Amino acid sequence: MKKKLPDAAKPLLTPLICFVIMVPATIIVIGPASAITANAIANGYNALVAFAPALAGAIIGGLWQIVVIFGVHWGITPVVLANFDMNGCDTFQAFQTIAVVAQVAAAFGVFIKSRNKEFKGVALSAGVTGIFGITEPTIYGVTLRLKKPFICGCAGGAIGAVVLSFFHSAYYAYAGLPGLLTIVNAISKDAPMSFIGEALACVIASVITIVAIQIVGFDDPVDKAEEKEEKEIESPLAGTVIPLSEVHDEVFASEMMGKGCAVIPEEGKVYAPFDGKVVGLLDSHHAVGMESTDGVEVLIHVGMDTVKLNGRCFTIHVEEGEQVKKGQLLLEFDIPGIKEAGYEVTTPIIITNSDEFNDVETKAEGKVTVGTKLLELS
Template sequence: MATVRDYPKLGRDIIDLVGGEKNIDQATRCATRLRLVLSSTPPNAKARIAALPGVITVVESGGQFQVVIGTHVGEVYDAVAQELKLENRADAGAGPKLSIVSRVIATMSAVFAPFVYILAAAGLLQGALIVISMVWPGFTETGSDEVFSFMSWTPFTFLPILIAITASQYFKTNMLVAVLCCAAIMNPTWNEMAARISSGETITLFGMALSPTTYTSSVLPPLFLVWLLSYLERFLNKHLTGVGRSILVPLICLVLLVPLTLLSIGPVTSATAMGIATGYNWLSADLPILAGALIGGFWQLAVVFGIHWGITPVVLANFEQYQSDSFQAFQTAAVIAQVGAVAGVFFKTRNRELKRVAGSAAIPGLFGITEPAIYGVTLRLKKPFLLACVAGAAGAIVIALFGSRYYAYAGLPGPLTIVNAYQPGTTSLLGEIIGCLVAFFGAMVLVIVFGFKDPVIELDAEIHEPGTPLSSAVLTREAYTEMVAAAGSRTSIASPVTGKVVPMSEVPDPVFSTGAMGAGVAIAPTDSRIYAPFDGTVVVVMPSKHALGLISDDGVELLIHVGIDTVKLNGEHFTVHTHTNAKVKKGDLLLEFDHEGISRAGYSLLTPVIVTNSQDFDDVLPYPRTEVTHGEELATAVKATVSIAE
């Protein structure tokens, strides 16, 4: 398949469709989503952006306009960040006031999401060490195990530094000052002092006794420190002038915020995180079945609404305090259940396109990324999503009955992290495996038995590569109807030939597949006649007879190109029934061709139908179908009531 990875263009398209950079107050990202805070949401922006090649879907939740992109979200975010330059804008943040819950969700996702793959990589390394120790018990006594072990724990040990980097970007404060302050509270000398305090020694600062709290692997203390730093730094930059400001600002921030953190912020926030973790652990210990059912059954709903990052401090607090955690053990069952539901759809559906989408969506699920599975398949079909939630709850209940826990952190819990439940002398890993098998096969069997409404058309769930022509994107009929209805004006383009509809990106000619000629749709003909797709005028008949150019009465310029490289036939096997400047009505016979003769000559009959003046329209929308008869609607060129620029 020919594709163009034009992520900057996708980023610019998203900015335009949400109302331009002045309508964007904040832009952040997580593992799969571009998260925007808008001053206001333009009409139809959600449907328009969801139709862009490279976008899976759009979710509005937690005060955020979330564009689900998938594994290429980093490239799109980089393009958006470069385009917006929000840190230099005085009006940034002038949008509507968000609720406290929305602000917490936005902060958690912005701070933790950028380095989640770092934590996931370290978690996989820990899992690999567990597998090696299971096969070769003596490995744990080697220097190799020691080296790779401390490597795997490095991002967790220095977690406050990672938080300092991402939080400073989110709160728009000096990154180096943030790192300085967070590194100070992690200083080994402070850890030694804290150990002395724990042993009964009293150490005071400004006459106040210090708490023995340490900050390696901590979450909330560095987060609150950087949040306060953003206010203090802005205040100092506003009131200090001259060359001394460059030295005085970091000095004052250091001498004020580090002592404040050691005296109050650190102990209070650490106690808060531990308190929340203790509350969850009480539920998990005293009512494990309920805890498993809730997390296994409802975790993916948190993913749908983009609020799943809020649990990260609790999980990390568990690993810091107890070196294990049950939440991620339950969470894995929920993830695997969605993969199982997708497998059920794959085996159940008779729709070849849906089968292909399901197969593709299952692969990211192996790495703990379920957005393609959810938005592409299970939530789209509704029933499989609900059945997966039931199976996830059942699997997590089994895990709870075995008392299984994770003993190594998993950045993205999923099939590859099951081994993190291994602990010598326990049934933790056995319970995790059985529970996950229940979740996977339970979801798959439930979907196969209870079924779903098998679509007769292609879904809009495919993750299209940015840069492919818009007409290669696949829409549901509902979305197509909604977008057409919202248009200020439209021109319907009927299919000029009977055959199978093929995305333009699959045409084996880069002139067509890259969209250089314009947006459109290709057809693999099963007939040998080309008919007029609308009322209009024939503007050109190629001397080789293989291609026609037309213009509709309301200005759509269309190229019908029969076959690939068929210009080399010099008109052989083609019979033209019209001429340049001829007025035609929809359905008039324009051209006939010898289907078998062209195929025998070794040429593809794949026929691109292209709107060559696509730039004059806001969208060229393909009608959602896999096969078409001549005269049926193939696509629509639309213009909005209000232009995108407005």
């Protein structure tokens, strides 16, 4: 809808049209299909629990946080809801809680073991967040980063979940974020051992994980004084500098490709902004990628949608893999010819490995010439 509608109509009509299309589609097709699929998976899972509860516990307790890594963990929600709908309770979240608690314990185990004051603070804060069922900071900030603690957490979760299976524990109320605070959901007057099993399994998973980390250890991050290093990128062409947000291409404007700026060129020549190597050269010759000798990766993309010219209006002067010197001519382009063909000549200069730098700042404004300081990387 955003591509088809005029700008003035987008804010109102885009959500309205999507609403009109998607609500009936959800009710008629997507919802029933999801329900059927969820019920089928739930029945398969319940069959496994009935046949081998310890195996089901070991799988979920040990592997659940691996599922979280890939960001697909919310996909189990329809299955859990189907269990509550069909049976009035759910064992999946009971096992899932043990996996969460084990990773939280791993963060606290790192806090105890680490000698790095800054990292101890990270581990502690991540562990506290994990108490509320949010384990992403724990995983990405602490346990998976150090690898061994993550494995210890998975092992502790598996063992704790196996113990839980002996008590036939289940959740009798849905938990949005299963974790230590939701173990009360295992309370049921019809199953008095359910909560006891849940609490005991949490304790066992936590103790095993923490003790394992103290024994196995990990590569403790070393305190290093951060030194600010700045790199400068000179303008590869002459023209007028504009921010990426003003480029008429969402991929560049949203910084999806990386941070940088754009130049509206006055001369159809692109020069090497630094000493380095040509690492990307398309057959259409409208863009060139370079890597500097100190690891900065730059994409110089001449024009918008100029790939459709199939090389017309462009003359390349280098080859892929060629070592070039700063100021060496990389390519030439015919500004009038590109405009006559109906394309813009606005040229984004993108730092494609922007995530390796704390900041990429545009240092030039207005008119620039070849060699003008354009970007500063910290």
